[in-house]
Amino acid sequence: MTSQDRLVAAAQELMWERGFAATSPRKILDRAEVGQGSMYHHFGSKEGLAAAAFERSAAETLARAEVILRSDEGDAASRVVGYLLVQREVLLGCPVGRMASDPDVLASDSLSTILRATFARVRTLLSEAIAAGVAAGELRDGDPADIADTVLAVVQGGYVLARAEGGAEPFNRAVRGAAALLRTRTDGGAGDRATR
Amino acid sequence: MTSQDRLVAAAQELMWERGFAATSPRKILDRAEVGQGSMYHHFGSKEGLAAAAFERSAAETLARAEVILRSDEGDAASRVVGYLLVQREVLLGCPVGRMASDPDVLASDSLSTILRATFARVRTLLSEAIAAGVAAGELRDGDPADIADTVLAVVQGGYVLARAEGGAEPFNRAVRGAAALLRTRTDGGAGDRATR
DNA sequence: GTCTATAACTCGATAGAC
DNA sequence: GTCTATCGAGTTATAGAC
Numbered sequence: 001m002t003s004q005d006r007l008v009a010a011a012q013e014l015m016w017e018r019g020f021a022a023t024s025p026r027k028i029l030d031r032a033e034v035g036q037g038s039m040y041h042h043f044g045s046k047e048g049l050a051a052a053a054f055e056r057s058a059a060e061t062l063a064r065a066e067v068i069l070r071s072d073e074g075d076a077a078s079r080v081v082g083y084l085l086v087q088r089e090v091l092l093g094c095p096v097g098r099m100a101s102d103p104d105v106l107a108s109d110s111l112s113t114i115l116r117a118t119f120a121r122v123r124t125l126l127s128e129a130i131a132a133g134v135a136a137g138e139l140r141d142g143d144p145a146d147i148a149d150t151v152l153a154v155v156q157g158g159y160v161l162a163r164a165e166g167g168a169e170p171f172n173r174a175v176r177g178a179a180a181l182l183r184t185r186t187d188g189g190a191g192d193r194a195t196r
Numbered sequence: 197m198t199s200q201d202r203l204v205a206a207a208q209e210l211m212w213e214r215g216f217a218a219t220s221p222r223k224i225l226d227r228a229e230v231g232q233g234s235m236y237h238h239f240g241s242k243e244g245l246a247a248a249a250f251e252r253s254a255a256e257t258l259a260r261a262e263v264i265l266r267s268d269e270g271d272a273a274s275r276v277v278g279y280l281l282v283q284r285e286v287l288l289g290c291p292v293g294r295m296a297s298d299p300d301v302l303a304s305d306s307l308s309t310i311l312r313a314t315f316a317r318v319r320t321l322l323s324e325a326i327a328a329g330v331a332a333g334e335l336r337d338g339d340p341a342d343i344a345d346t347v348l349a350v351v352q353g354g355y356v357l358a359r360a361e362g363g364a365e366p367f368n369r370a371v372r373g374a375a376a377l378l379r380t381r382t383d384g385g386a387g388d389r390a391t392r
Numbered sequence: 393g394t395c396t397a398t399a400a401c402t403c404g405a406t407a408g409a410c
Numbered sequence: 411g412t413c414t415a416t417c418g419a420g421t422t423a424t425a426g427a428c
Contacts, residue, residue: 003411018299022217025404036405037412046404093297097353100360101289101297103214115360123366142376149357149366150373154346157293157353161345164296164311170319174349177342181377199393220421232423233394242422 004042006032011053016095020050020111021104051110057095058118069125077138077183079129084151084175084182090168093159123148139182147182154178200238202228207249212291216246216307217300247306253291254314265321273334273379275325280347280371280378286364289355319344335378343378350374 001009010032014023025046029036043049068083088094096118099105106112126148133139139147154174161170197205206228210219221242225232239245264279284290292314295301302308322344329335335343350370357366 019297022299024402026402035411035413037414040405041411097356097360098297100356101215101294103218106359106362112360112362116362119357119360119366140377142373143369146369146373146376148373149354149369150350150371150377153350153353153357153366153370153374155349155353156356157349157351158345160293160296160352160356161315161349163302164293164308164315166302166308166312170315170345170349173339173342173345175346177338177344177346178349178377180338180342181336181346181374221423222420231393231395233396236423237393 003032003034003038006034007039007042007049008053008056011049012057012095015050015053016057016092016098019098019102019105020054020108021102023050025049047108047110051108051114054099054111054114058114061094061096062118062121065122065125069129075138076129076133076136080126080133080139080151081179081182083126083129084154084179088171090159090162090171091166093163094156097156097159119152123152126151138184140184151178151182199228199230199234202230203235203238203245204249204252207245208253208291211246211249212253212288212294215294215298215301216250216304217298219246221245243304243306247304247310250295250307250310254310257290257292258314258317261318261321265325271334272325272329272332276322276329276335276347277375277378279322279325280351280375284367286355286358286367287362289359290352293352293355315348319348322347334380336380347374347378 007028010028011023014027014031025036025039028049029039039049043052064086065083068086069079071079071082074082096115099111099115105115127144130139130147130151131144134141134144158171158174161174162168164170203224206224207219210223210227221232221235224245225235235245239248260282261279264282265275267275267278270278292311295307295311301311323340326335326343326347327340330337330340354367354370357370358364360366
């Protein structure tokens with residue numbers, strides 16, 4: 001593993017745990033077991049390293065959403081409900097959504113661009129699946145664009161409630177409630193898949 | 197206005213805008229136009245002042261929720277939908293929920309206690325209104341405890357999406373979608389009320 | 393009760409040896 | 411390409427005059 005890779009991996013972990021502003025170069029270097037010179041040589045600044053790390057985390061998160069929402073097994077409703085009910089690292093939060101509450105992230109062009117682009121893509125994936133589910137009569141009627149943001153918001157807000165509470169229960173209640181509201185018919189099981 | 201009041205008011209504003217960790221005593225003192233000595237005399241520490249400010253903000257937010265959710269005008273469904281659709285300072289975010297993403301807040305006993313207690317109370321208010329709405333057949337059937345967290349999460353997540361996007365649209369879509377999913381019958385208007 | 397001065401520390405970034 | 415030493419600014423908190 002090269003110094004670059006070690007730095008990016010350490011920055012990903014720390015930014016997921018603590019956000020951008022609260023993650024100092026010092027802590028990244030300690031975890032990566034790399035000297036300060038390497039970081040500034042390869043990435044130029046804290047922001048440069050953070051952008052590389054965030055880009056990778058966002059790509060990973062997006063890929064997980066795509067696997068669920070574009071799956072060719074099961075109907076559209078199950079894919080949408082599956083997105084709500086996937087196993088997540090509830091107490092850590094979403095590595096993407098987490099960045100939205102950091103003023104320094106919104107003030108940075110490179111970081112806020114990744115943030116916007118990632119949410120935009122998940123929104124599109126959700127909209128498509130929801131439109132298909134509504135057309136098939138599996139999901140309650142409604143504007144797919146609205147419902148897509150409702151689903152996104154339930155997940156992101158679930159993280160907020162869980163962190164506030166210090167436990168996963170509020171997250172689980174929130175997604176369970178949303179799944180119940182979305183379905184036209186209440187058939188039992190919903191697909192669970194392991195991911196963050 | 198006493199020095200204490202000026203300090204608390206300034207801290208409330210800054211913590212709403214930037215959170216706890218990113219709000220330094222220096223910035224609070226500048227905005228309050230008060231010397232450093234006053235702050236440490238009255239509140240002992242940054243955390244002490246922050247707790248006083250957060251307590252006040254949380255009480256204000258809770259009072260607004262109570263006005264909507266315990267109103268005796270309109271049916272229970274309109275109160276729940278009203279809570280979703282109130283006019284809010286979408287780009288600033290929720291002065292309470294904002295704190296949940298700050299690691300320093302969760303590490304502080306006094307601050308995290310206020311956070312947990314406030315969400316718990318809003319959750320109770322929502323649960324009661326939802327249970328009444330379900331019993332009256334105005335809201336879709338479901339576990340009121342689950343739906344209460346769904347509604348809370350839509351609002352908190354809507355803030356996250358709006359901040360990420362830099363505009364209020366994702367928030368508005370999310371709450372509109374949730375309101376549509378909650379109602380058993382789709383009658384037009386929903387109550388709007390001016391508040392944060 | 394409020395002020396200024398200053399302590400002890402951490403921040404992000406740079407310099408220059410190797 | 412990686413290291414250590416150091417810079418200047420900003421952090422929370424304390425000391426002591428008034």
